[in-house]
Amino acid sequence: MNTSMRNLTRYTREKTSFEGWRVCISRKGVMFTKYFADAMYNGEQGSLEAALAVRDEILDRIKADPTNAKAIMMKYQAQFAKKKPRRSR
Numbered sequence: 904m905n906t907s908m909r910n911l912t913r914y915t916r917e918k919t920s921f922e923g924w925r926v927c928i929s930r931k932g933v934m935f936t937k938y939f940a941d942a943m944y945n946g947e948q949g950s951l952e953a954a955l956a957v958r959d960e961i962l963d964r965i966k967a968d969p970t971n972a973k974a975i976m977m978k979y980q981a982q983f984a985k986k987k988p989r990r991s992r
Contacts, residue, residue: 961979
């Protein structure tokens with residue numbers, strides 16, 4: 904696992920209402936952002952490990968196939984996209 908903090912940002916309650924880690928990677932005009940809340944991953948260490956795992960997976964795939972970086976980024980965007988709830992009428 905790459906322990907560099909590149910592409911990671913820590914959010915705490917002093918700064919925002921969210922507490923956890925954010926992964927943000929941009930390649931070929933496509934941006935991937937995913938938040939890892941401490942509450943969902945058993946604390947700060949768990950959310951950091953989850954964020955590092957996803958970041959490293961994406962960067963490893965891009966490194967293995969740099970000519971396909973845009974498609975790789977779009978795949979991860981779609982995979983982690985949250986579906987918006989429909990409004991009842």
